[in-house]
Amino acid sequence: MPHSxxxxxxxxxxxxxxxxxxxxxxxxxxxxxxxxMMAKLQWExxxxxxxxxxxxxxxxxxxxxxxERPDHTLRMSELADLTNASLSRLSHLVKRxxxxxxxxxxPDPDNGRFTHAILTEQGHATLVAAAPAHVAKxxxxxxxxxxxxxxxxxxxxxxxxxxxxxxxxxxxx
Amino acid sequence: MPHSxxxxxxxxxxxxxxxxxxxxxxxxxxxxxxxxMMAKLQWExxxxxxxxxxxxxxxxxxxxxxxERPDHTLRMSELADLTNASLSRLSHLVKRxxxxxxxxxxPDPDNGRFTHAILTEQGHATLVAAAPAHVAKxxxxxxxxxxxxxxxxxxxxxxxxxxxxxxxxxxxx
DNA sequence: CAAGATTGATCTGTCAATCTTC
DNA sequence: GAAGATTGACAGATCAATCTTG
Numbered sequence: 001m002p003h004s005x006x007x008x009x010x011x012x013x014x015x016x017x018x019x020x021x022x023x024x025x026x027x028x029x030x031x032x033x034x035x036x037m038m039a040k041l042q043w044e045x046x047x048x049x050x051x052x053x054x055x056x057x058x059x060x061x062x063x064x065x066x067x068e069r070p071d072h073t074l075r076m077s078e079l080a081d082l083t084n085a086s087l088s089r090l091s092h093l094v095k096r097x098x099x100x101x102x103x104x105x106x107p108d109p110d111n112g113r114f115t116h117a118i119l120t121e122q123g124h125a126t127l128v129a130a131a132p133a134h135v136a137k138x139x140x141x142x143x144x145x146x147x148x149x150x151x152x153x154x155x156x157x158x159x160x161x162x163x164x165x166x167x168x169x170x171x172x173x
Numbered sequence: 174m175p176h177s178x179x180x181x182x183x184x185x186x187x188x189x190x191x192x193x194x195x196x197x198x199x200x201x202x203x204x205x206x207x208x209x210m211m212a213k214l215q216w217e218x219x220x221x222x223x224x225x226x227x228x229x230x231x232x233x234x235x236x237x238x239x240x241e242r243p244d245h246t247l248r249m250s251e252l253a254d255l256t257n258a259s260l261s262r263l264s265h266l267v268k269r270x271x272x273x274x275x276x277x278x279x280p281d282p283d284n285g286r287f288t289h290a291i292l293t294e295q296g297h298a299t300l301v302a303a304a305p306a307h308v309a310k311x312x313x314x315x316x317x318x319x320x321x322x323x324x325x326x327x328x329x330x331x332x333x334x335x336x337x338x339x340x341x342x343x344x345x346x
Numbered sequence: 347c348a349a350g351a352t353t354g355a356t357c358t359g360t361c362a363a364t365c366t367t368c
Numbered sequence: 369g370a371a372g373a374t375t376g377a378c379a380g381a382t383c384a385a386t387c388t389t390g
Binding site: 029036146161169 | 332337338339
Binding site for chain 4: 283
């Protein structure tokens with residue numbers, strides 16, 4: 001019985017508010033809907049990108065982040081942050097992209113600890129080819145699903161959730 | 174340059190609206206924030222559950238869905254839908270849960286095509302032990318991060334996004 | 347043969363070392 | 369020694385193929 005209030009004992013007066021730490025029926029329903037949306041959206045966008053461009057969602061975003069830099073270059077750790085991936089995950093991922101010729105890596109000449117990930121011409125072309133269909137999907141499934149003001153609300157809420165996660169991450173329980 | 178407007182040619186008058194099919198700067202920012210939130214939230218909840226209960230997010234929800242049935246039983250395909258997992262993924266997953274003694278499977282006596290997944294006592298105990306900390310995290314990171322009315326907005330928006338995904342899934346492009 | 351479910355091959359992500367450079 | 373990055377072993381997800389039952 002997770003996520004739902006413990007059954008009140010028969011003789012007990014039902015409480016007007018959920019027990020502390022649990023979710024009210026409304027909260028539970030909202031969370032489940034939200035959670036379902038996240039799972040489905042990830043799946044749909046990833047599959048669409050995979051079918052239309054042989055790229056995963058993260059791979060696409062790695063290329064996209066690189067393309068927005070004037071020199072098409074980013075340090076691995078910066079790229080990891082921008083793509084919301086662990087450094088380890090990104091390292092494996094970039095290695096695969098490198099094998100496909102979409103990205104290359106070279107050590108930072110100024111500081112040998114850093115590795116630069118650099119978008120290749122082919123990587124750029126792949127991204128440019130993939131982008132329109134992907135962006136259209138995002139618009140169709142998300143942007144156009146809600147009003148502009150709702151979208152702002154979403155973003156504001158998302159921002160606050162991110163803040164809480166970042167606080168939560170560096171915390172001793 | 175995906176997700177951003179193509180550079181206007183120097184002599185061109187900048188358009189007041191984004192090119193059709195592309196995202197405005199605000200839309201792009203909102204989408205990125207939203208996308209980042211999804212990635213981080215998944216990671217955080219999954220990691221937390223893993224550390225506190227040796228369960229992944231999907232595993233937890235499989236147990237949770239079963240626990241809400243009076244007979245603690247669900248057909249594999251129903252469970253797959255409720256947990257937003259493919260049938261294949263669920264099959265692998267339930268096999269692992271079965272090896273750990275948290276779930277057992279038996280064919281539906283009425284219709285041999287169906288398989289029943291059934292929560293064991295141990296599975297139930299595991300869930301009950303895991304739930305409080307997990308629910309508290311969900312409350313901390315999501316529910317309490319937004320106002321009740323914002324939460325309703327979120328859920329409503331999520332609902333509409335889900336609808337669009339479901340429409341999109343069964344469509345010929 | 348269609349629906350429900352499982353399997354196996356393969357690919358990707360995670361975690362815990364490890365390596366390198368400052 | 370600490371930060372940035374990589375590696376290898378293992379756990380988990382995906383896809384296509386397969387099996388089974390009605």
